[in-house]
Amino acid sequence: MEWIVTLSGDNHLLEELSKSFSSADICIQKENGNYVLKSDRFAELSAEQDVRDHAEKLLQLLKGPAKLALGNGPAIKINHILQICEDGTRHCFVHLSECVMLSCSVDVRITNPDGTVEEHHPADATVDWVSLSQKDPAVKMMFDQVSDDFENWHGLYNVFDIIREDVGDIPRKGWCDAGELKRFTQTANSKEAVGVKARHGKWISAPCNPMSLSEAKGLMKKIITEWLQEKAIRYGL
Structure with missing residues (x-):
């Protein structure tokens, strides 16, 4: 069984997060035109509410660091949760959830004298910040x-x-x-x-x-x- 947690909100903000969060614990990426939240933990859960609770917990961890790095702005929330069963049957769960407040910002691209390019994204620091908040x-x-x-x-x-x-x-x-x-x-x-x-x-x-x-x-x-x-x-x- 597979769980897919789809997020809704400002696409620019979701894009910024997707550039920085790509670990097994917390991953945000774009799939088929939608931004989804992934975590290895989802695979261990069997009930939709448990998946939603863990997704909300991850968003809560992101909330303070994201606000500090990106400021206030449009809300990002869980749009729906899709359950894909082993026989291919799909169940979609939708209801309102807690929001994470973020805001728009810009990337920094630095070209070094040797021609190499470094990219720095506004949400990069929040990855370590989330880890610190757990420690x-x-x-x-x-x-x-x-x-x-x-x-x-x-x-x-x-x-x-x-x-x-x-x-x-x-x-x-x-x-x-x-x-x-x-x-x-x-x-x-x-x-x-x-x-x-x-x-x-x-x-x-x-x-x-x-x-x-x-x-x-x-x-x-x-x-x-x-x-x-x-x-x-x-x-x-």
Whole structure:
């Protein structure tokens, strides 16, 4: 018996994922005009709901890393699940499922002096990130937070808290300037700086040069990237 999990959503986004995810555990590829999600695990399952549950689990693993690498955008979801029995009989199962939020981006092609060409795809880093989230609880917690909220001061500060709890003094790691990080934390906590979106209800004065939300997101992305690179080295990825 064979299971085929067909995905629906923006074809460009599915194409980006298909360029990066090709392992036995998680594979996205185009077949007969459709993008499908594959996993060796599907072959061990006999019930459609079990296949759907595992497919949803894989999409959930992708959600935070994909959002961090590609940003918010159109939803990618399970379109239908096709069961092909040994006698050739086919059964198609369709219903709504959890979405993964992604966004459009571009590939990078580098031609070296010797004429060789290197291609870098926006989703490439997410392969290692998914692996790290399965190995390291702090990384999984961070990606769960990114998946849930990476758009406001509360969400960004929660990401900061997770990483600070894991590594301690972040500026000492060389990942950002101490003054820059203080500007972030003071802005995030200050009602004077960001109003009702501040993390604290009590009055905290704004820094001399309050950080914009886009600057804060950029800072957190930089710290996350440095942190994940260190984790990847630790786990031999």
